[in-house]
Amino acid sequence: MTVDRPRVEQLTRELLEAIGEDPERPGLTQTPARMAALYAEFFAGVSEDPAEHLARTISVSRGPAPDTLPSGAVLLRDIRFRSVCEHHLLPFAGHAHLAYLPGEQVVGLGALVKVVETLAARPQVQERLGEQIADTIADNLDTRGVLVILDASHGCVTMRGERQSAASTLTIAARGEFTDPTARGELITLIGAAGTGSTAHTRTAETPE
Structure with a gap:
């Protein structure tokens, strides 16, 4: 199911009226259409399966050293993401x-x-987003361990x-x-997430094998 743009436009008009605005005044006439386009982008992941992005894997046993398997983790840092908090429909990134x-x-x-982007393109809370990313990777890849760290600022x-403009959540x-x-200590050191100033609000959620 895709975002119903005409309905979003109508609801945006109603919202503008509800706050005492006139949706027909010059500065607002295009706002409903813009909101519909925005929501179609921000919530595109609602109808997508993030596991589809992991369907094509590569064998590391085929090559010049067929008996050699990776001895360490694959680490991908600093993936920029943005999502929308389901509590107030304000962005976090x-x-x-x-x-x-x-x-x-x-x-x-x-x-x-793509897994991160798909799962972030839904109404979310950061704690659940991290869990869903970890589950998607763990359930759909040949892996012995997964670590997901999210560091974000919430609108x-x-x-x-209190308008804590410098606060972020890890x-x-x-x-x-x-x-x-x-086991994950070395990776956290490499990521450097603990040293980015994200001390305002930290939560850890783990699921054993």
Whole structure:
């Protein structure tokens, strides 16, 4: 199911009227159509399956050293993402850092980016987003461990309430071998996420094998 643009336009007009505005005044006449286009982009992932991006894997046992398997993690840092908080429909944005311990199959790095983008293009909370990314990778790749760290700034924190403009949120989701804090410690050091100033609000969610 795709976003119903005509309905979003109508609801936007009603919202403008509800706050006391005139949707027909010059500055607002195009706003309903713009909102429909915006929502179609921001929520495109609602009807998409993120696992589809991981369907094409590459065998690492085929090559000049067929008996050699990866001995360490594949780490992809600083994936920019944006999503919409389901509580206030305000945006949150930041960086995702992903790592997994491959078996005999690896996946193109762009596919991991697509997983993040698909799951972020839904009404979300950051904690669940990290868990969904970790589950998608763990369930659809030949992997012994997965680590997902999200570092994001939330509009509902920076622009409303106490308006903590410098606050950001750091969440960690781990699967398999990376549920062991020692096993993931080196990766966290490499990512450098703990040193980015994200100390305002940290939550860790882990699921053992």
